[in-house]
Amino acid sequence: MFEMVDVFLAVGISIGFTILLCLYRAVRGPGVFNQVAAVNVIGTKVIVLLVTIGYIFERPMFVDIALLYAGLNFVGTLVMAKYLERGEICSA
């Protein structure tokens, strides 16, 4: 009748719709700071989308991939912020 995999499908579609909403600010936002913030938000939502897809297809390996991508998104945002503040990444 009403299985658990239907709930995960609905959650996944809602997250996809939310990512589309954030895409407007990533394209339109006046200035580069709005775009960097929107890309950071999209990256955070992709982490949760990976976990949900792992539950839909019944593969527990997707949680490890989500953990790795969380680290990558964090480091990417920090590097962008440092570059926008100083004009260079490492002062050698």
Next chain:
Amino acid sequence: MLGIGDIISIIFMAGGIFFMVTGAVGLLRFPDFYTRLHATGKCDTLGEVLLITGCMIFQGWSFVSVKLFFLIFFIFMANPVGTHAIMKAAYYTGLKPWKKGEERR
């Protein structure tokens, strides 16, 4: 039919989805860069924590739940630091904050 643990995890996941949609709507509606970071940096983090907690309750006691707990812990620590870093970069490059009564930027 669904057990009681499944019902509780569905409630957590619904709360998580509500906060994530609120964060995205705030990103569209607010008039300035600093206020948009307010909406996403907090509502987004809490929405994700609630959603992954719902997944943890659904799974039960296993190693996948431990990995999901590490994910929650990491998102809890990393999201505010990223928000603060980009706000500091915008402030020291000269982006002016929005006062009440001005027009949208």
Next chain:
Amino acid sequence: MMKRSTVAIFIVMFVFWVLLSACIKPLQGHYDHIRIVVGIICAAIATSVSRDLLITGKEDMTLRKTLRLLLYIPWELWQIVLANFDVAYRVLHPKMPIDPRIIEFDTTLRSDFALTTLANSITLTPGTITIDVEPERGRFLVHAIASKAADALLVDQTMQKKVAHVYMEEGGGE
């Protein structure tokens, strides 16, 4: 021999490996001795690289501070949930009642951990985001979204007092 902090970091790294690779019996894992040997080697490499990053040797009474930190976290989680409903109300209201401003205040916290915990708590409770911290004078530059949230930091100062109590520094107010 080796210092106590090195052994502590090695144990933490090894426990993290075991939890990630599922190689012990309880919690539905499979026991596999090759993974445990590889885990010991990788934990040793990671410890030798990052030996003096987390535990610097300048802190004392860390056990009591850790226990007080574990008691501080549930109060903070409750504050986060309560105040996120406030931000959701401000976003979804048709008139959007916001009134942003930038405020600045001093604290008497000086150690790295205490300043970081307070900055993270300020960023997580809705209404305020930390912009900058000066470690010499403990000065915080904060962007607030409404006057109610700004007053909770400037006038009441409950969060500063609680963080000062956790890290056992005196005062906490300006």
